[in-house]
Amino acid sequence: MPDSTTTLAGLRSDVAAFVAARDWAQFHNAKDVALSICIEAAELLEEFQWHDAAQVAAASRDPEARERARLELADILVYCLCLSNALEIDVSQAFRTSW
């Protein structure tokens, strides 16, 4: 299901099921999940390390670089949704409060 029909609650539920299936109690520890978001964010950033503006633009069009960025972004999002589950945060409402 694409973004057009996937709700935030649906995606959060998928993340929760994924965690439950593996009995990953660690995924309920907010500090380690926050730490994991940070680690994954740095892995995404590594895709752009030493790149000047022209190289960033080129990477944005390169299929392999895009795929790597796509997977790193997914990793960050999964941990964000883990944390929203662990702390029972409605992220759609949080977005509207914050911005």
Place this chain on the structure above:
Amino acid sequence: MPDSTTTLAGLRSDVAAFVAARDWAQFHNAKDVALSICIEAAELLEEFQWHDAAQVAAASRDPEARERARLELADILVYCLCLSNALEIDVSQAFRTSW
């Protein structure tokens, strides 16, 4: 609208409208958006700095600490959705590929 009725596409569209209204061309620069995700992730992490397991659990129940975490999480997510817009990444599908 809460997570139960907000689609990823809807939230991405809100982020795009927010950026367009401010003419923030910088928000289309993938490297700086990735860098911003990292900075915001570290700000979230700061909420848990020096906390042992008992303090993490206590913070998870404390309204003020929860509110700070909620806003930091929202900031990370907004930048994640900016990047998905800039690189045209369907995050729901990315999640299902990656996990």
Place this chain on the structure above:
Amino acid sequence: MPDSTTTLAGLRSDVAAFVAARDWAQFHNAKDVALSICIEAAELLEEFQWHDAAQVAAASRDPEARERARLELADILVYCLCLSNALEIDVSQAFRTSW
């Protein structure tokens, strides 16, 4: 004392004395010190957020921007030396092994 006459051991000793004077047992917890390095590194990075190459060059010459970067860099280094003390790592030798 400037870099020309300060040894790594001397600076590590100053950091150790500073920690001891405050009875900061937390500064011996390697995980939280590593986490703190990450947080401080993101604060340094924030000095360059959204800056293009010309702005980075300008900031490198601006006294106030330089002073902020100097203090953030000091914060990172202090935590690095805390960790080298906690784990008894000789950083000069580590540098020569690694590079």
Place this chain on the structure above:
Amino acid sequence: MPDSTTTLAGLRSDVAAFVAARDWAQFHNAKDVALSICIEAAELLEEFQWHDAAQVAAASRDPEARERARLELADILVYCLCLSNALEIDVSQAFRTSW
């Protein structure tokens, strides 16, 4: 040479020579060096991901885990000294101003 006889200026000079030998102009770009400090800090943090207090203590005694932490710490320090060279920051004096 160990920390007891290595000065900060000496280590900075070694880093400068290393960079000069490779003609790494990128190492003079403060933004990318700051970004690299952040990436390396996250790699160090990864050594402690999901570890509880007992596991952190055990890792602090484990030779292989110690060696990985040692090399990650060296990577962070090299980039810190690159930045001190690029911005002409005396880190010993910065430490004494900041703490």
